[in-house]
Amino acid sequence: MTEIPFNKPYMVGKELYNIAEAKFLSMLAGDGVFTKRCHQWLEDYTGCNKALLTHSCTAALEMAALLLDIKPGDEIIMPSYTFVSTANAFVLRGGVPVFVDIRQDTLNIDESLIGNAITSHTKAIVPVHYAGVACEMDAIMKIAEKHNLMVVEDAAQGAMASYKGKPLGSIGQIGAYSFHETKNIISGEGGAILVNDEKFSNRAEIIREKGTDRSRFFRGEIDKYTWQEVGSSFLPGELIAAFLWAQLEEATAITEKRLDAWSYYHELLEPLEKQGLLRRPVIPEECDHNAHMYYVILGEQFDRNKILKDLSSRGIGAIFHYVPLHLSPAGKRYARVSGTMDNTVEYASKIIRLPLWVGISSLQQDSVAEALKSSLK
Numbered sequence: 001m002t003e004i005p006f007n008k009p010y011m012v013g014k015e016l017y018n019i020a021e022a023k024f025l026s027m028l029a030g031d032g033v034f035t036k037r038c039h040q041w042l043e044d045y046t047g048c049n050k051a052l053l054t055h056s057c058t059a060a061l062e063m064a065a066l067l068l069d070i071k072p073g074d075e076i077i078m079p080s081y082t083f084v085s086t087a088n089a090f091v092l093r094g095g096v097p098v099f100v101d102i103r104q105d106t107l108n109i110d111e112s113l114i115g116n117a118i119t120s121h122t123k124a125i126v127p128v129h130y131a132g133v134a135c136e137m138d139a140i141m142k143i144a145e146k147h148n149l150m151v152v153e154d155a156a157q158g159a160m161a162s163y164k165g166k167p168l169g170s171i172g173q174i175g176a177y178s179f180h181e182t183k184n185i186i187s188g189e190g191g192a193i194l195v196n197d198e199k200f201s202n203r204a205e206i207i208r209e210k211g212t213d214r215s216r217f218f219r220g221e222i223d224k225y226t227w228q229e230v231g232s233s234f235l236p237g238e239l240i241a242a243f244l245w246a247q248l249e250e251a252t253a254i255t256e257k258r259l260d261a262w263s264y265y266h267e268l269l270e271p272l273e274k275q276g277l278l279r280r281p282v283i284p285e286e287c288d289h290n291a292h293m294y295y296v297i298l299g300e301q302f303d304r305n306k307i308l309k310d311l312s313s314r315g316i317g318a319i320f321h322y323v324p325l326h327l328s329p330a331g332k333r334y335a336r337v338s339g340t341m342d343n344t345v346e347y348a349s350k351i352i353r354l355p356l357w358v359g360i361s362s363l364q365q366d367s368v369a370e371a372l373k374s375s376l377k
């Protein structure tokens with residue numbers, strides 16, 4: 001039995017009260033009072049031109065693919081070491097993900113390899129801010145500008161984190177957040193698209209509202225709404241927004257609590273790193289992270305599956321991810337690789353993610369560190 005679970009979704013306390021209020025206001029469909037508050041908060045916090053809540057980060061990435069007008073055969077550069085939605089959103093439009101290897105320090109896309117992956121078919125780069133630690137955005141934006149490519153930040157794990165002071169998701173033309181219960185700020189399922197380049201803002205509203213200009217109609221800007229272009233229903237109902245609003249109001253406090261827990265692991269595990277048993281996460285100086293994840297990279301000498309089994313038998317809910325997309329059945333069918341995937345394959349086989357949630361006690365963290373130490377001895 002797992003005594004210390006990998007994740008425990010945290011509720012700040014006002015979520016259900018807000019849901020009751022949404023019901024009282026008789027606004028259950030999307031884009032009501034709570035959704036508007038969330039949009040305003042996200043726009044103020046990130047400085048984006050338009051923030052729109054979505055059902056998920058997956059939905060936000062699918063909107064991005066529609067906004068960029070991805071056509072069959074268009075290529076999109078991204079890491080293979082990521083969640084499936086990064087690639088799937090573009091494959092839905094016939095796009096071809098082109099995978100580039102990751103850096104050894106942050107496990108983010110290696111920006112120095114992007115240039116080699118660019119062809120006449122390349123349309124966009126999708127950096128994934130792994131663990132809420134930013135990719136090298138200055139270099140990535142420079143390459144994109146030089147080759148006339150769009151940048152869609154998969155900032156699913158990046159809410160409340162920044163690069164050189166800029167919130168993640170606000171740097172490329174488009175950014176995508178996740179509010180899934182495994183992320184830092186949550187609404188069960190949930191997400192947002194951040195439109196930074198104003199030229200996409202009107203179409204983003206239309207694509208999200210079934211391809212219609214209903215948003216303008218609701219603002220009283222037009223007297224009837226009609227089908228304008230290809231879209232879908234990407235907006236969540238008010239109950240989700242009401243829940244999320246409670247979390248956004250406490251976003252800073254949530255992040256501070258996670259950072260405290262993260263730093264405590266970092267301190268506890270330093271001796272194990274010094275003994276060559278594992279490597280701890282690396283946070284580059286220009287990155288303010290959000291403690292989305294605490295992971296360790298096991299030393300060469302260990303069999304990860306054995307260690308995970310051992311941790312599990314000690315009641316620790318440690319897990320691993322990702323199966324690199326280029327090795328997955330769909331990845332082989334729909335995507336291609338640029339260069340070698342050596343770091344991707346190596347780190348994906350050595351990583352272990354430790355339990356981290358708001359409310360984990362230092363005693364529980366001591367137990368995790370002790371269990372890990374015993375497993376590695």
Ligand SMILES: *Cc1c(COP(=O)(O)O)cnc(C)c1O
Pocket residue numbers: 055056057058059082083085086128154156157177178179180189190191
């Ligand atoms: C969680 C995650 C997603 C998907 O987010 P959903 O809100 O569950 O759709 C996409 N990309 C990355 C990198 C993620 O971690």
